[in-house]
Every structure is written in structure tokens, then in C-alpha cells.
Amino acid sequence: MFKKTLSILMATMLIVLLASTASFAAGSGGGAGGVAAAPAETPVSLNLGPVTANPGNSVNLSGAANANTWVSVKVLDSAGQIVFFDAVKSKADGQYEFSFKVPSVEPGVLTVVAGYGSNVASANLTVTRATSSGGGPGSGVVEPPAAKPAESTTGAADVKPDAGGKISLGDKAKIDIPAGALKGTEQVKIEIKEVAGPPPVAENTRIISTVYEFTIGEETSYSFSKPVTLTFAFDPEILTPGEIPSVHYYEENTGVWVELGGTVSGDIISVAVEHFTKFVVLAVEKKADSGPVLKDIAMHWARDNIKELIAKGAIAGYEDQTFRPDKDITRAEFATVLVKALQLEAKKAKTFVDTASHWAREDITTANAHGIVAGYSDEKFGPDDKITREQMAVMIVKSTNLSTDGQAPSADFSDSAKISAWAGEAVAAAARAGIIKGYSDGSFRPQGQATRAEAATVIVNIFK
Numbered sequence: 001m002f003k004k005t006l007s008i009l010m011a012t013m014l015i016v017l018l019a020s021t022a023s024f025a026a027g028s029g030g031g032a033g034g035v036a037a038a039p040a041e042t043p044v045s046l047n048l049g050p051v052t053a054n055p056g057n058s059v060n061l062s063g064a065a066n067a068n069t070w071v072s073v074k075v076l077d078s079a080g081q082i083v084f085f086d087a088v089k090s091k092a093d094g095q096y097e098f099s100f101k102v103p104s105v106e107p108g109v110l111t112v113v114a115g116y117g118s119n120v121a122s123a124n125l126t127v128t129r130a131t132s133s134g135g136g137p138g139s140g141v142v143e144p145p146a147a148k149p150a151e152s153t154t155g156a157a158d159v160k161p162d163a164g165g166k167i168s169l170g171d172k173a174k175i176d177i178p179a180g181a182l183k184g185t186e187q188v189k190i191e192i193k194e195v196a197g198p199p200p201v202a203e204n205t206r207i208i209s210t211v212y213e214f215t216i217g218e219e220t221s222y223s224f225s226k227p228v229t230l231t232f233a234f235d236p237e238i239l240t241p242g243e244i245p246s247v248h249y250y251e252e253n254t255g256v257w258v259e260l261g262g263t264v265s266g267d268i269i270s271v272a273v274e275h276f277t278k279f280v281v282l283a284v285e286k287k288a289d290s291g292p293v294l295k296d297i298a299m300h301w302a303r304d305n306i307k308e309l310i311a312k313g314a315i316a317g318y319e320d321q322t323f324r325p326d327k328d329i330t331r332a333e334f335a336t337v338l339v340k341a342l343q344l345e346a347k348k349a350k351t352f353v354d355t356a357s358h359w360a361r362e363d364i365t366t367a368n369a370h371g372i373v374a375g376y377s378d379e380k381f382g383p384d385d386k387i388t389r390e391q392m393a394v395m396i397v398k399s400t401n402l403s404t405d406g407q408a409p410s411a412d413f414s415d416s417a418k419i420s421a422w423a424g425e426a427v428a429a430a431a432r433a434g435i436i437k438g439y440s441d442g443s444f445r446p447q448g449q450a451t452r453a454e455a456a457t458v459i460v461n462i463f464k
Contacts, residue, residue, distance in 0.1 A: 042066050042094055046114045046121035054128060055104045062097045063114060063121065065090045070421045073098055075125070076111045082377040083110070086447075087421040102127060103382070149179070151357075155192040161185055166357065167192060173212050176229040176359045178384075182216070183225055191215045199250055201257050201282055208245060209234040209281035216276060221252070227272040227318065229359055234281040236267050243283045247271045249319055250278040257282070261316040263340060270359070273319040294323040302453035305460040314341035315456060325453035332360035332383035334392060334455050335367045338399055341459050344370055352381035372398045390423035390446035392458060393436050397426040400462055404429045413444035420446065435461040 045063040053059055065071050067090060075084035083103045090096040102110075102125070110125045150157040150165030155173075159165045161182035168174035169192040182188060191214070198211035209232050216222045234245050247269055248257040257280070262269040269281055294310075294317045297303045302325055309315050314337050317323040329337075332355075346362065349369035355361045360383055367373040372395055375381040397404060404425040412431060413419075419427050423446065430436040431444075436458045438444045 044115040044119050044121045046123050048123040052126045053102050055102050057102050060099045064094050067094045071096050074113045158187050159190050160187045172233050174231040181224045181226045181228050188217050205282040205284050208238045208283045211280040213278045214276040222276040224274050231270045232281050244286045245269050245281050246284045248282050260319050296322045300325050302457050305457040308460050309456045326451050328386045328449045329452050329455045330384050331387045334387045335373050336360045336363040339363045339366050353379045355381050355383050358383050386449040388447050389450050392450045393430045394426040397429050402429050413438050414442040
């Protein structure tokens with residue numbers, strides 16, 4: 001029995017050896033002058049750490065791949081939808097390293113995939129959300145599902161601070177409260193009330209909307225932890241040549257209406273505020289330097305660009321007469337400013353699942369219809385994600401139809417190797433056109449978050 005088994009094994013090995021020899025001969029061209037076989041492809045490997053994290057935490061990944069090859073990095077949710085996508089180029093030795101922030105997703109298991117073609121590796125990333133007693137990131141304690149944002153069209157609603165909500169008084173006035181804007185943890189009642197017999201306005205202005213007062217509980221004055229967005233309807237037919245609409249709030253201590261400005265779209269105007277009081281839309285004389293005086297840009301490097309964009313009605317300051325030039329800008333905010341600055345015709349296109357009830361839905365839809373923006377997937381746009389400098393460059397190039405033909409990824413920056421493959425040509429085209437620039441240290445910081453000042457500057461540069 002042993003001899004029979006040994007004979008079978010030896011015969012099998014002989015067949016394999018002969019097959020391998022024949023294959024080598026066929027592949028070598030039949031002699032010494034044949035073509036050498038191509039180097040074997042390196043199987044992509046993936047190391048992930050940490051493997052448990054919360055939304056917003058940084059996760060590092062590394063591994064091996066073919067040398068000098070772009071490695072795509074995708075993060076998929078449990079439904080197989082892409083919630084993050086980027087790429088990194090491997091080094092000459094085939095090693096690659098990359099880091100990303102966990103996107104805002106529900107607790108669960110995400111799949112991280114790295115590679116190219118069919119040569120890929122994957123690893124699981126568990127997303128948790130620590131409770132107040134959970135011991136911090138990685139504790140494994142998962143919070144209950146987040147509270148549902150409040151919605152009302154009657155002018156009043158009970159709102160939970162950790163959920164926020166959207167409250168409107170018909171089509172007249174609306175407030176959009178993001179999660180975390182309200183202080184404390186207890187649910188509060190928010191109301192929008194029409195004001196009868198409002199305080200008088202300045203002689204050179206006229207009321208073109210209802211006067212509204214917003215209350216939280218019994219309080220008529222309230223300061224938020226983060227900006228909320230107010231939207232008001234007004235009658236554009238009342239405006240005379242040389243007049244523009246502008247939101248004002250009533251300063252109780254001085255007894256005067258203070259100008260905020262606002263972003264106009266048809267017969268509505270929106271503005272970001274950080275406290276509640278009385279608000280109204282007034283018709284004001286259009287100035288050569290349109291807009292209120294902003295007290296935090298006088299010495300800022302982007303002052304002139306900010307003023308120019310405000311004059312175009314594409315962006316506005318905050319109710320405390322600041323612009324906050326160094327504050328990060330979101331993907332929704334940048335798309336909105338771009339649409340208004342370029343005065344793009346409103347168009348209907350697909351609506352992403354996460355923008356269906358977003359304040360910037362129409363502008364995002366218009367930008368998508370014009371081919372300026374795309375989502376992370378067919379369902380997800382990430383409107384409240386902070387926009388990166390390379391994402392901004394891609395939107396700018398698409399909005400201006402700037403040619404990228406023959407534009408190799410820019411080598412003008414010290415960190416050009418960090419520019420994502422999908423953004424390389426756009427960054428090069430925008431930089432060489434003088435629309436977007438690097439920093440004084442020679443870097444571009446492609447994954448760095450763009451500020452309101454930087455956004456204003458690149459949009460103004462389009463017109464130069």
C-alpha cells in the first residue's frame with residue numbers, strides 16, 4: 001500500500017514539473033533570445049490601526065503594493081455604499097502609508113479596501129460612539145441611536161439639543177438648528193412669532209418683510225453654541241432701483257437695528273446668526289462697497305477678496321459683524337457660494353439622500369446639474385463635511401471649464417506627492433492659472449481644510 005501511494009505521488013510531481021517546464025519554454029520565446037518574464041505582481045497588503053474608532057477619529061493604514069503605484073482607498077458601509085474615497089502612491093520599495101478621519105456614520109462595521117484592479121486587500125473597522133461613562137474612544141460602548149431632528153411648519157416645536165431641527169412658519173420664516181447648537185441636554189420649545197408694532201427703523205431704510213421674534217422656552221434673547229441659519233421671505237417687488245434686501249437684528253441695549261446682510265435667492269434671504277432677538281428684512285441703499293462693516297477683516301490678507309465676494313451677494317458675515325475668515329468652510333457652503341458667485345441657472349438634477357432636507361439642497365442640486373460637484377457615492381454628498389483644498393480645486397476647475405489636457409500633477413509644491421490622483425490635474429490647472437496658490441513654505445496641503453478666506457479668494461480669482 002505504501003509503495004502504491006509513493007508511486008502515485010512521484011507521478012503527480014513529474015506531471016507538475018513537466019507542465020511547468022513547458023509553460024516556461026512557451027513563455028520564453030523558445031530559446032535564449034526570448035523575452036524575460038514580467039516581474040511578479042506584489043499582492044496588496046493592508047494593516048489598519050486602530051481597528052475601533054469613533055466618527056472624527058484618525059485611522060492609519062499601511063501595507064505593500066507594486067512600487068510607484070497609485071493605491072485606491074475606499075471605506076464602505078454595511079450596505080456596500082462608499083462613505084470615503086481617496087488614493088495614495090506607493091514608494092519605490094512598494095510600501096504605502098495613509099490616514100483618514102472616520103466619516104459621520106452610524107455605529108457598526110465599515111470595510112476598508114485598498115488596492116487596484118483585482119489586487120486588493122480589506123480590513124474591518126468598527127465604529128463606536130462612546131457614552132459619557134463609556135471611557136472614551138475604543139471602549140466598545142455604543143450609544144443608542146441619535147435622536148431624530150425636530151421638524152415643524154407651524155412655527156413651534158420641541159427640540160432636543162443633540163438632534164437640532166428645522167422649524168418654519170409656513171413659507172414666511174424658517175430656522176435651521178444644527179445638532180449641538182442648543183446648550184444643555186434638556187428638550188426646549190422654540191417658537192417663531194410675528195411682531196406687531198415693531199421698533200422704528202432708520203430713515204434711509206424700509207421694511208419689506210414681517211418682523212419676527214424667536215424664543216426658546218420663555219427667553220426672547222438666547223446665544224447659541226454654534227451658528228444657526230435663518231431664512232426669511234420678502235417682497236422683491238417693493239425694491240426700487242439701487243436698493244437691495246438686507247437682514248437686520250434689533251439691538252435691545254442701543255435701540256437700533258443692526259445690519260447683517262444675507263444671501264439672496266429669489267424672494268428669500270438667509271443669514272447665519274448666533275443669538276436670538278427680533279429680525280426683519282429691510283430695503284437698503286446699495287453701496288459701492290456693499291455689505292456691513294466686518295470688524296475682523298480690517299488687517300486680514302484676504303480683506304479685499306472677501307469684500308468683493310460680499311458685494312456680489314455670494315457670501316455674508318455673521319450677526320456680530322464678523323466674517324470669521326479663518327473658519328473652515330463646508331462642502332455645502334462652498335457649493336452654494338460658487339453657484340451664487342457665478343450666477344448659475346437653477347437646474348434640477350439628482351438629490352442625494354443626505355441633502356434631501358438640507359438648507360443647501362437647491363444649490364447643491366444646481367452645482368451637480370452643471371457638473372461642478374459629485375458625491376462620495378450615488379447616495380451620499382457629505383454636505384456638512386469640511387471641504388479640502390484639493391476638493392475645492394476640482395470644483396473650481398469644473399465650474400470654469402479650465403482645461404486640464406496635458407496637465408501633469410503639479411510638481412511645484414513640496415508635498416505634491418500627497419495630492420490625490422483624482423485631483424492632480426485639477427490642482428495643476430488651477431495653480432498654473434493663478435486661481436489657487438500654495439503656502440509660504442512651498443506646500444499645498446491638499447487634504448487640509450479650506451477656510452472661508454481661502455474660499456473667497458479662489459472664487460474671486462476666477463474673475464481676474
